[in-house]
Amino acid sequence: MMRIAINGMGRIGRLLFRRLVDSKEVELVAVNDIMDTDNLAYLLKYDSVYGTFAGNIVHQPGAIVVNGKVVKAFQQDQPAALPWKDLKVDVVLECSGRFSSRAAAEQHIKAGARKVLLSTTGSTDIPLLVYGFNQHALTKEETIISPGGCMTNCSTHILYILNSIGIKSVQCNVLHSYTSRQELVDAPHKQFRRGRAAAESIIPVEIDLHHSLERLMPVLKDKIAAISIRVPVANGALADFTIQMQQETSREEVNRLFATAAQNDYKGILEYTEDPLVSLDIKGNTHSCVIDGTLTSVVGNHVKVIAWFDNEYGFTTRMIDWLNLMG
Numbered sequence: 449m450m451r452i453a454i455n456g457m458g459r460i461g462r463l464l465f466r467r468l469v470d471s472k473e474v475e476l477v478a479v480n481d482i483m484d485t486d487n488l489a490y491l492l493k494y495d496s497v498y499g500t501f502a503g504n505i506v507h508q509p510g511a512i513v514v515n516g517k518v519v520k521a522f523q524q525d526q527p528a529a530l531p532w533k534d535l536k537v538d539v540v541l542e543c544s545g546r547f548s549s550r551a552a553a554e555q556h557i558k559a560g561a562r563k564v565l566l567s568t569t570g571s572t573d574i575p576l577l578v579y580g581f582n583q584h585a586l587t588k589e590e591t592i593i594s595p596g597g598c599m600t601n602c603s604t605h606i607l608y609i610l611n612s613i614g615i616k617s618v619q620c621n622v623l624h625s626y627t628s629r630q631e632l633v634d635a636p637h638k639q640f641r642r643g644r645a646a647a648e649s650i651i652p653v654e655i656d657l658h659h660s661l662e663r664l665m666p667v668l669k670d671k672i673a674a675i676s677i678r679v680p681v682a683n684g685a686l687a688d689f690t691i692q693m694q695q696e697t698s699r700e701e702v703n704r705l706f707a708t709a710a711q712n713d714y715k716g717i718l719e720y721t722e723d724p725l726v727s728l729d730i731k732g733n734t735h736s737c738v739i740d741g742t743l744t745s746v747v748g749n750h751v752k753v754i755a756w757f758d759n760e761y762g763f764t765t766r767m768i769d770w771l772n773l774m775g
């Protein structure tokens with residue numbers, strides 16, 4: 449069984465812990481975060497989005513114990529200091545968001561891990577691979593995998609599928625729950641708006657989604673603009689695409705493309721629904737994107753497509769898909 453470690457036990461790291469700790473496919477051997485282990489055990493047990501863990505979680509010096517299974521817990525702020533060699537770690541899930549360049553992620557390799565799976569889009573010297581799109585481009589030699597972020601995983605499939613009709617340009621706006629890269633009360637921040645109280649306002653933030661999409665689909669270079677608007681909910685996202693097509697199309701044609709994709713090549717990755725969803729309904733959904741066919745609209749060659757995703761659960765499902773593929 450592949451031996452796994454998680455670095456960075458925030459929203460993504462803890463959800464992966466919950467989902468992998470009793471896995472029959474991989475062995476979760478260790479975690480690392482700068483927080484105290486008793487605090488980590490508490491946050492693993494009680495989760496404001498996904499509820500209380502169904503099982504027994506306690507901590508002991510240097511470890512988290514789940515239903516009797518011991519997972520080592522470290523508190524190093526530099527991956528190079530982690531004992532991955534002694535623990536024979538095959539794959540590190542790098543979920544701190546702090547080590548996403550090749551040089552930084554390589555610290556895990558120097559510490560003795562065989563491979564690193566980032567939880568975001570890494571620097572441009574790491575190949576960007578989106579599960580369900582180009583995962584087969586992964587070579588055995590590549591030690592660091594950049595699987596894109598939740599927004600990239602949602603958008604790639606939508607644009608690729610629509611480009612079968614022919615895309616001229618794309619405006620994308622991702623309405624996204626607040627994240628730890630914002631502040632709870634007003635505070636200084638490099639991006640001023642990210643420093644405003646997250647639960648009090650609708651907050652536009654800068655993102656680099658268009659760069660990731662252009663890397664994945666060079667044919668769309670200089671044709672995509674994207675922003676994200678953080679909204680006062682703790683979970684869930686809605687991606688709103690306004691696309692200028694190369695030719696006129698219809699609502700029926702667009703919805704048929706997505707409904708067919710969902711049942712065939714994109715099964716498990718993309719879902720198509722005509723249910724009148726709201727963001728809470730998406731919690732726990734395992735797909736990278738859920739096309740809301742009721743909201744598709746077409747005016748001439750302008751198409752609007754709206755897709756939901758659970759930014760945490762859907763994305764961690766893809767990371768688990770990656771682990772299975774690597775295994």
Ligand SMILES: NC(=O)c1ccc[n+]([C@@H]2O[C@H](COP(=O)([O-])OP(=O)(O)OC[C@H]3O[C@@H](n4cnc5c(N)ncnc54)[C@H](OP(=O)(O)O)[C@@H]3O)[C@@H](O)[C@H]2O)c1
Nearest residue numbers: 456457458459460481482525543544545567568598628759
């Ligand atoms: N949340 C999402 O919806 C989502 C979805 C897809 C991808 N991602 C990506 O996943 C990454 C993590 O996101 P997140 O939302 O889980 O963030 P998060 O909740 O802030 O988690 C990051 C964790 O890493 C810890 N950390 C900080 N410095 C560290 C170090 N030197 N070594 C080890 N751990 C360290 C943080 O501690 P402190 O809190 O004390 O700093 C925190 O516990 C980001 O790159 C993000 O873009 C997030």
